[in-house]
Amino acid sequence: MEIRPYRPRDWKSHPPYVFPPYRSSVKRGPLQRLHPIKQTLSEITGPLFSDIELKPGENDLTRAPDANREAMGERIIVVGRVLDEDGRPVPNSLIEIWQANAAGRYHHPVDQHNAPLDPNFTGAGRCVTNERGEYRFLTIKPGAYPWLNHPNAWRPAHIHLSLFGPGFVTRLVTQMFFPGDPLIPLDPILNSIPSKSARRRLIAAYAHDVTEPEFALGYRFDIVLRGRQATPFETNRP
Amino acid sequence: MKQTPSQTVGPFFAIGLTRAPMNVLASATTQGEKIRIEGQVFDGDGAPVPDALVEIWQANAYGRYNHPEDKQEKPLDQNFTGWGRAATDERGFYCFETIKPGAVPGRDGAMQAPHINVCVFARGMLAHAFTRIYFADEPANETDPVLLSVKDKKRRDTLIAAREERDGRSVYRFHIRLQGDGETVFFDM
Numbered sequence: 001m002e003i004r005p006y007r008p009r010d011w012k013s014h015p016p017y018v019f020p021p022y023r024s025s026v027k028r029g030p031l032q033r034l035h036p037i038k039q040t041l042s043e044i045t046g047p048l049f050s051d052i053e054l055k056p057g058e059n060d061l062t063r064a065p066d067a068n069r070e071a072m073g074e075r076i077i078v079v080g081r082v083l084d085e086d087g088r089p090v091p092n093s094l095i096e097i098w099q100a101n102a103a104g105r106y107h108h109p110v111d112q113h114n115a116p117l118d119p120n121f122t123g124a125g126r127c128v129t130n131e132r133g134e135y136r137f138l139t140i141k142p143g144a145y146p147w148l149n150h151p152n153a154w155r156p157a158h159i160h161l162s163l164f165g166p167g168f169v170t171r172l173v174t175q176m177f178f179p180g181d182p183l184i185p186l187d188p189i190l191n192s193i194p195s196k197s198a199r200r201r202l203i204a205a206y207a208h209d210v211t212e213p214e215f216a217l218g219y220r221f222d223i224v225l226r227g228r229q230a231t232p233f234e235t236n237r238p
Numbered sequence: 239m240k241q242t243p244s245q246t247v248g249p250f251f252a253i254g255l256t257r258a259p260m261n262v263l264a265s266a267t268t269q270g271e272k273i274r275i276e277g278q279v280f281d282g283d284g285a286p287v288p289d290a291l292v293e294i295w296q297a298n299a300y301g302r303y304n305h306p307e308d309k310q311e312k313p314l315d316q317n318f319t320g321w322g323r324a325a326t327d328e329r330g331f332y333c334f335e336t337i338k339p340g341a342v343p344g345r346d347g348a349m350q351a352p353h354i355n356v357c358v359f360a361r362g363m364l365a366h367a368f369t370r371i372y373f374a375d376e377p378a379n380e381t382d383p384v385l386l387s388v389k390d391k392k393r394r395d396t397l398i399a400a401r402e403e404r405d406g407r408s409v410y411r412f413h414i415r416l417q418g419d420g421e422t423v424f425f426d427m
Contacts, residue, residue, distance in 0.1 A: 001309050001343075008426070010241045015364035022246075024362030027282040028416050032393075034367075034426035037384050040344045042355050042370075043427050045305035046295055047321035085239050098254025106250040110289075124254040160248060162255060167307075168295050168355050169427060171366060175245040192364050193243045201242055223242045237347025 001235040005039035006169045006226045007085060013201075015192035022188040023149050039169065041235065046168035049094040052128065059127035061099075061139035064120060071121035073102025073140035075216035078176070078204065081133045082163060085227030089133025090170075096162040097137060099123045104143030104157075113145050138216065144183055156183035156190070165225040176221045177203045244365040249289050251359070252325055256291070261324035263294075263336040267317040270299025270337035274409045275371060275399065278330040279360065282417030286330025290360035292414070293323045294334060294371075301340025301352070310343070338373065338408070344383050351378035351385065358414055358424075367424040371412045372398045388423055396422045 017029030037043075057063060062071045082090040100106050100123060103115040107122050121140060129135050142157045158175040165171065177184055184190060184203065193199045201224075210218020247255070264272055279290040297303050297320060302312040304320050320339075324332040336354075344350045354371040372379055379385055379398065388394040399410035415422050 003307065009365075013241045014244045017364060017367070019364060022362075022364065025246075025364055026362075027285075028287065028360055028362035029364065030367055030421060030424050031282075031417050032421050032424070035388060035423050036426045037387065038345055039427055040350065041303060041308055041310075041342050042295075042297075042350070042353070045303040045308050047319060048305060083239060085241065087239050096254045098251065100250075106253060108250040108253055110249055122253065124257060126254075160245075160251065160254060162247075167305075168357070169368075171293075171357055172242060172244060173247050173359060173366065174242055189245060189364070198240065198243050201240065202245070224239045226241060227239075233345050235343045235345065235347070 002232045003041065003044055003235060004228045004232045005044060006167060007229050009226065012195055013193070013198040015194070019188065019192035022192055025192070043169045044167045046166065046170065047164060048092070048166070049128070049164070050092060052094060054126055054128060059125050059137045061121065061123060061125045061137065064122045067120035069120050071101070071140050072118050076139055076141045077210050077212065077216050077218045078137045078139065078159065078221060079207070079210050079218065080135060080221040080223060082129050082135065082223045082225065083133055084225055088227070089131070090165050090225055091129055091131045091133055093129045093166070094164055095127055095129065095135050097125045097159055099139065099159045100142040100145055102140050102143050104145030115143070115145070141178070149188060154183050156181040156187050161223070163223060163225065170225045172223070172225055174223070175202060178219070179203055179206055246361060246364050247291055247359045249361040251291055256323065256325045261322050261332070261334045263318065263320065263322045263334060265317055268337055269315050269318070272335070272407055273338050274333060274335055274407070275354070275412055276331065276333035276409060277412040277414060279326050279332065279358070279414045280330060280416065284418070287360050287416065288326055288328045288330055290326040290330070290358060291323065292326070292332045293357040294321070294354050296320045296336065296354040297339040297342050299337050299340050301342045303342070341378060348383050349378065351376050351382035358416070360416070363416070368427055369414070369422050369424050370397055371410070373401065373410060374398050375401045393423050396420060
């Protein structure tokens with residue numbers, strides 16, 4: 001059996017495990033050098049969720065299934081494509097998102113920020129990319145919120161995204177930010193990414209072609225997962 | 239095109255990622271030996287991490303992954319996908335109910351010892367970390383290419399789950415130490 005492994009994680013794009021300005025990373029990031037192993041069937045396979053049954057509306061966060069009314073806030077449409085490093089679409093791939101509400105509060109017991117909860121907004125959504133790797137969410141623009149990392153620390157508005165791609169090694173969890181947010185240059189989590197061009201790739205683009213008249217503003221956010229290496233390997237004895 | 243950078247899952251990932259329990263991989267009809275995996279996630283001070291997320295991916299009892307690129311001539315088990323996810327509790331505990339995987343081939347005909355692939359996320363982790371769970375009572379560990387490649391025995395042992403018997407079945411304990419003394423071996427892969 002011949003198998004094509006994936007390209008390595010690009011550590012010029014990804015943050016280091018320990019980035020002291022993000023305080024929680026100091027005791028939680030591994031310090032030992034990562035131990036290199038060759039990809040095998042274990043790494044190039046992964047969960048595909050091909051039989052997952054999403055309910056209609058799981059990509060619409062403005063109307064939670066058990067809520068009576070529409071969520072409060074500025075409606076936004078977030079679209080994008082999931083691609084690999086060669087620009088090939090990643091189809092039929094699960095995306096899970098979660099976020100704060102318009103006031104900057106998460107629907108979570110640990111979040112004690114003194115901002116209103118919206119009973120009609122859970123802040124969770126899911127969808128599966130189509131054959132062209134495209135996804136679409138309708139949601140509410142999340143608010144900025146304070147955190148305890150340093151004095152007067154505020155997270156810029158962001159949406160968390162979780163992606164799987166075709167293999168165990170293509171897994172990615174990231175955050176999407178909004179263009180023009182004045183908190184972006186101050187955010188240690190975004191600034192943990194080593195290069196400015198890579199940081200910029202986490203900022204969605206305003207997309208007027210996605211904006212729907214009299215309804216919602218559009219943003220475009222493309223995501224690139226690890227692509228394949230050119231040279232295959234053999235699982236059987238040569 | 240360049241890879242999209244990773245970011246932490248943050249403290250509130252349960253909203254999006256663990257709304258329903260996803261840590262039971264084996265049902266009554268799944269083939270193979272039912273096992274439980276349990277452990278704690280610790281930080282560099284040895285303190286439990288109450289907001290970590292552990293995901294696993296494994297082969298079925300015959301040693302085949304439920305994935306189109308695994309073209310081995312071994313049976314697929316329709317009652318087993320091989321993926322699971324568990325958030326840690328306030329004491330850093332996680333657990334999975336699954337089956338012991340069969341052995342899968344590595345490269346160039348070398349067999350790998352049975353193992354479970356692990357991906358760890360947490361608030362404070364800017365990128366996920368990969369590791370593997372091996373089984374302490376498995377003789378094939380002696381010839382596993384990944385285990386053999388970790389020369390330091392103390393480090394290698396961080397990949398091996400200790401077995402105990404509880405209510406007539408195997409429970410494997412696998413602690414994950416993100417940093418410091420006994421830091422789990424994490425892979426570049």
